[in-house]
Amino acid sequence: xxxxxxxxxxxxxxxxxxxxxxxxxxxxxxxxxxxxxxxxxxxxxxxxxxxxxxxxxxxxxxxxxxxxxxxxxxxxxxxxxxxxxxxxxxxxxxxxxxxxxxxxxxxxxxxxxxxxxxxxxxxxxxxxxxxxxxxxxxxxxxxxxxxxxxxxxxxxxxxxxxxxxxxxxxxxxxxxxxxxxxxxxxxxxxxxxxxxxxxxxxxxxxxxxxxxxxxxxxxxxxxxxxxxxxxxxxxxxxxxxxxxxxxxxxxxxxxxxxxxxxxxxxxxxxxxxxxxxxxxxxxxxxxxxxxxxxxxxxxxxxxxxxxxxxxxxxxxxxxxxxxxxxxxxxxxxxxxxxxxxxxxxxxxxxxxxxxxxxxxxxxxxxxxxxxxxxxxxxxxxxxxxxxxxxxxxxxxxxxxxxxxxxxxxxxxxxxxxxxxxxxxxxxxxxxxxxxxxxxxxxxxxxxxxxxxxxxxxxxxxxxxxxxxxxxxxxxxxxxxxxxxxxxxx
Numbered sequence: 262x263x264x265x266x267x268x269x270x271x272x273x274x275x276x277x278x279x280x281x282x283x284x285x286x287x288x289x290x291x292x293x294x295x296x297x298x299x300x301x302x303x304x305x306x307x308x309x310x311x312x313x314x315x316x317x318x319x320x321x322x323x324x325x326x327x328x329x330x331x332x333x334x335x336x337x338x339x340x341x342x343x344x345x346x347x348x349x350x351x352x353x354x355x356x357x358x359x360x361x362x363x364x365x366x367x368x369x370x371x372x373x374x375x376x377x378x379x380x381x382x383x384x385x386x387x388x389x390x391x392x393x394x395x396x397x398x399x400x401x402x403x404x405x406x407x408x409x410x411x412x413x414x415x416x417x418x419x420x421x422x423x424x425x426x427x428x429x430x431x432x433x434x435x436x437x438x439x440x441x442x443x444x445x446x447x448x449x450x451x452x453x454x455x456x457x458x459x460x461x462x463x464x465x466x467x468x469x470x471x472x473x474x475x476x477x478x479x480x481x482x483x484x485x486x487x488x489x490x491x492x493x494x495x496x497x498x499x500x501x502x503x504x505x506x507x508x509x510x511x512x513x514x515x516x517x518x519x520x521x522x523x524x525x526x527x528x529x530x531x532x533x534x535x536x537x538x539x540x541x542x543x544x545x546x547x548x549x550x551x552x553x554x555x556x557x558x559x560x561x562x563x564x565x566x567x568x569x570x571x572x573x574x575x576x577x578x579x580x581x582x583x584x585x586x587x588x589x590x591x592x593x594x595x596x597x598x599x600x601x602x603x604x605x606x607x608x609x610x611x612x613x614x615x616x617x618x619x620x621x622x623x624x625x626x627x628x629x630x631x632x633x634x635x636x637x638x639x640x641x642x643x644x645x646x647x648x649x650x651x652x653x654x655x656x657x658x659x660x661x662x663x664x665x666x667x668x669x670x671x672x673x674x675x676x677x678x679x680x681x682x683x684x685x686x687x688x689x690x691x692x693x694x695x696x697x698x699x700x701x702x703x704x705x706x707x708x709x710x711x712x713x714x715x716x717x718x719x720x721x722x723x724x725x726x727x728x729x730x731x732x733x734x735x736x737x738x739x740x741x742x743x744x745x746x747x748x749x750x
């Protein structure tokens with residue numbers, strides 16, 4: 262039996278660029294050509310049946326080769342490769358990532374004084390991802406009348422993993438070193454998951470992401486967004502709610518879907534993507550990991566957890582804030598990707614921004630500020646009803662760790678920020694004190710939620726605005742970068 266002939270778009274030779282904008286324009290042209298080819302062939306196969314040959318198209322790639330050991334500015338945590346060699350990465354959705362790609366490629370050209378090469382890669386593009394934006398549904402296996410993988414490429418776990426960011430990748434002899442933290446297939450996988458879990462298009466996500474574990478924050482975020490849209494001095498241009506419902510004036514109605522997704526997400530957009538996204542991840546480390554696993558491919562400039570926690574000290578009062586400077590990780594969801602012996606350092610730029618935001622919103626400073634906000638270790642666990650177990654073991658560990666607060670999400674979000682090189686931080690609000698008999702009960706919660714949520718959310722927003730005004734090279738700390746790091750953020 263002879264091999265089936267494979268057809269693909271006309272092969273284009275690599276082009277060399279010393280202009281990042283032109284390089285990205287060529288990436289877009291190559292990607293659009295591949296997507297159009299696969300989409301057209303897939304539609305034809307659904308109508309006329311599969312062809313007697315295989316249909317294939319390839320992701321475009323960026324490649325760089327340098328032979329110099331020239332020293333790079335030691336203050337830079339990104340924008341350069343570790344040493345001489347060839348580096349490459351596959352690219353998907355270059356229109357979505359245009360500004361990011363231009364920025365990263367421009368830094369490479371500037372820092373190494375060499376050209377970049379753009380052309381088709383040898384990584385096939387799965388048809389599922391190619392038709393994702395073409396309003397074409399992929400039938401379930403067997404429903405199309407032919408076996409999909411016999412004619413088209415489907416997602417391949419060999420190129421859809423976290424080996425690069427986890428530092429566990431093993432390259433075949435002669436293969437280029439990775440230029441970016443994620444392959445194109447890994448990015449496409451997460452973009453599809455984001456649309457599923459959040460019910461908003463990835464294009465709406467902003468560079469500054471707030472995570473919360475209560476719907477109350479969503480209500481306040483919408484109210485804040487409406488005020489900003491009516492403020493002529495505001496930098497924000499629109500507000501997008503779950504279901505891709507977008508408004509540009511404060512009094513516009515929001516026609517939300519009847520059924521909310523697993524992680525309702527809302528975006529207060531700015532023209533350059535420097536706005537703020539709020540994700541209600543709900544309760545638990547599994548959701549926290551899922552959300553950050555996928556949002557990481559968008560390369561946000563910072564993400565912060567602003568949610569509720571249990572206060573562990575008698576000196577705390579309901580409504581006090583906790584600024585995490587360390588994490589006790591008992592969430593377990595990241596143990597295989599980031600061992601618990603890996604320290605999760607506090608990032609100075611995030612910490613100072615949060616502290617400044619608390620001071621500005623509360624109008625407190627010095628010793629008076631310390632009455633309201635405590636800095637300390639936050640413990641994250643995977644058992645919501647840990648209080649019902651024998652407390653001797655858990656309480657002893659909490660005391661030995663010097664923990665001042667406990668929740669189910671913060672350490673997961675911080676650890677994944679460390680793993681994915683996304684600056685992270687945590688500011689929690691004490692909503693109960695289980696060790697001292699102050700439990701979170703409906704009657705007690707009403708007044709607390711009404712008075713505290715708005716202030717807490719404003720602090721998170723203000724912290725993001727402070728970070729937005731910092732240079733990128735300052736926010737993206739070298740503490741997040743490993744020995745042989747990828748050049749792309």
